Amino acid sequence: MAYQALYRVWRPQQFKDMIGQEVVTRTLKNAITTKQISHAYLFAGPRGTGKTSAAKIFAKAINCHHQTDGEPCNECDTCQAITNGTLNDVIEIDAASNNGVEEIRDIRDKVKYAPTVADYKVYIIDEVHMLSTGAFNALLKTLEEPPANVIFILATTEPHKIPATIISRTQRFDFKRIAASDSYSRMTYILDQKGVTYDEQALKVIAKAAEGGMRDALSILDQALSFGDNEITLDNALLVTGSVTHELLATYMQQVVAGDTKAALATLQSVLEAGKDAERFSEDVIGYARDLLLYQQAPQMVEEAEMGSVSEDFQTLAQQTPASAMYAMINELNAIQQQMRYTTHPDVYLEILTIKLAEIGRQKTASTVAPTGTATAPEQPAANASELASLQREVEQLRTTVKHLEQAPTTPKAATKPRITKQAPVKEVNLAKIYPVLGAATRDKLNQLQEVWPDILNSLSTSQRAVMKVSQPVAAADSGVIVAFDYSFLYQRATSDQELTDALENGMDRMIGTALPVVFVPKEEWPTIRKNYLTAHKDELQNTNHEPAESQAPQSNPVVAKAEELFGSVVDVKAD
Structure with missing residues (x-):
């Protein structure tokens, strides 16, 4: 038989085998033993936490004639058929690839037929949030009043994308992230059963890298086994996960907290030369800084998360580092991590990050040491004067480099200085699409769109949401919407991303009932475009005012009235 991945071989077959979901398993077992089984369930939670496994165990338990205390026997023909996926009465559907109305209508037509072998016909719909609006509507009535002996189990990693009408017709169970200690215990059990030698520190690294997913932990463990020829060592685990050793991370943090910029840059260089992932390194530093901060307030939380492996160096650093320094460092780390997602030169950002962190550490340490009146305090400014001047020059050079990188397109070849200075995004704006929207735009339509804009962004994928995070609708009509x-x-990236445009239009279709065409503009060019439109259509706006002057109050300027209609009362009127 072909080799099977660990997460498939060691998939839970009973509720007692599931890790870290005691509340969910206990509730389901009690429902089975007391025969209080609902017709529809919603299993929500992060990936790899046991949602689909729980659904299959539940399907076995309710159809097993030999179940005890809500646990299936896994020996009868029905249990074995469900485990092997050969029982026709338990249907597993992937909504990511079967998300249309026709697929759901097919379920609705077949659900009326009684089960052939089992007592209950069970439909397990995985990633149910991928269903289209029409598919959800087709499922709604069947989900509300299904035929007897039919149970629906919906599994999703993004429950916020499921309509409230669907959620209200199910019993919802939230699967939580699995603690690193539980993942560690499960991996030690599996390796002991397989007779594989392992390093405990290596398993702790894998457990933390899995970020709460048992399936991810077993996948990384499988990869480490292949890399190390059926032996788990700390070096192999670090190479597979891309993490940095705890000692090297501690050294880096000690150097930046002490304000030793040169040593910290040298440590960073050794990390990058070892082939470590830049984003992974920044995540490790954030995690270390967070642990330092937590250890000052709740040491037991950090000891539990680190599974008892808190070194003396860590404890000393936590005691000596001011909390204000940790706050400032975490803010810088978060800001740099956001910028690194859109660059092809993450090493430059890490160097800037190192200099900023060391500067924070130097300032905070100096502010706490100065009042003590030590003999070395007066020598500090003189000793660092030349180094400070050198660092300031280096910071200016790096800022200039980052500014050029941010203005350059995503491909490295386009990042030449002449193109940066000659870029004019306004030339790429499609005025032929913008002006018709401005001509029909209303403030009410814009207000309506602004109210649901956060919900529309939440419906996007993670990468799409990152691009749209710094955008906002600035004008809207029944014929389209302008986003700055x-x-x-x-703006350039969004303009060339057709999938992003389609996702926004689908989101608006779901939120406001209309898929408005989207036009993108740079924010700095928007006032000019708006002004040019009002100027170019001044005569047209004047001609729209046909009411006699004597039948109304003194007539306001039609151009100003149109501007206020488009953009609200924030219009600043100036004389020509």
């Missing part, structure tokens, strides 16, 4: 971007390089 704070940064021109994100």
Whole structure:
């Protein structure tokens, strides 16, 4: 038989085998033993936490004639058929690839037929949030009043995308992230059963890298086994996960907290030369800084998360580092991590990050040491004067480099200085699409769209949401919507991303009932475009005012009235 991945071989077959979901398993077992079984369930939670496994165990338990205390026997023909996926009465559907109305209508037509072998016909719909609006509507009535002996189990990683009408017709169970200690215990059990030698520290690294997913932990463990020829060592685990050793991470943090910029940059260089992932390194540093901060307030939480492996160096650093320094460092880490997602030169950002962190550490340490009146305090400014001047020059050079990188397109070849200075995003704006929207735009339509804009962004994928995070609708009509971007390089990326445009239009269709065409503009060019439109259509706006002057109050300027209609009362009127 072909080799099977660990997460498939060691998939839970009973509720007692599931890790870290005691509340869910206990509730389901009690429902089975007391025969209080609902017709529809919703299993929501992060990936790899046991949603589909729980659904299959539940399907076995309710159809097993030999179940005890809500646990299936896994020996009868029905249990074995469900485990092997050969029982026709338990249907597993992937909504990511079967998300249309026709597929759901097919379920609705077949659900009326009684089960052939089992007592209950069970439909397990995985990633149910991928269903289209029409598919959800087709499922709604069947889900509300299904035929007897039919049970629906919906599984999803994004429950916020499921309509409230669907959620209200199910019993919802939230699967939580699996603690690193539970993942560690499960991996030690599996390796002991397989007779594989392992390093405990290596398993702790894998457990933390899995970020709460048991399936992810077993996948990384499988990869480490292949890399190390059926032996798990700390070096192999670090190479597979891309993590940095705890000692190297501690050294880096000690150097930046002490304000030793040169040593910290040298440590960073050794990390990058070892082939470590830049984003992974920044995540490790954020996690370390967070642990330092937590250890000052709740040491037991950090000891539990680190599974008892808190070193003396860590404890000393936590005691000596001011909390204000940790706050400032975490803010810088978060800001740099956001910027690194859109660059092809993450090493530059890490160097800037190192200099900023060391500067924070130096300032905070100096502010806490100065009042003590030590003999070394007066020598500090003189000793660092030349180094400070050198660092300031280096910071200016790096800022200039980052500014050029942010303005350049995503491909490295386009990042030449002449193109940066000659870029003019306004030339790429499609005025032929913008002006018709402005001509029919209303403030009410814009207000309606602004109210649901956060919900529309939440419906996007993670990468799409990151691009649209710094955008906002600035004009809207029944014929379209204009969206402005704070940064021109994100505007360029959004303009060339047709999938993003389609996702926005689908989101508006779901939220306001109309899929409005979307036009993108850079924020810095929007006032000019708006002004040019009002100027170019001044005569047309004047001609729209046909009411006699004597039948109304003194007539306001039609151009100003149109501007206020488009953009609200924030219009600043100036004389020509």
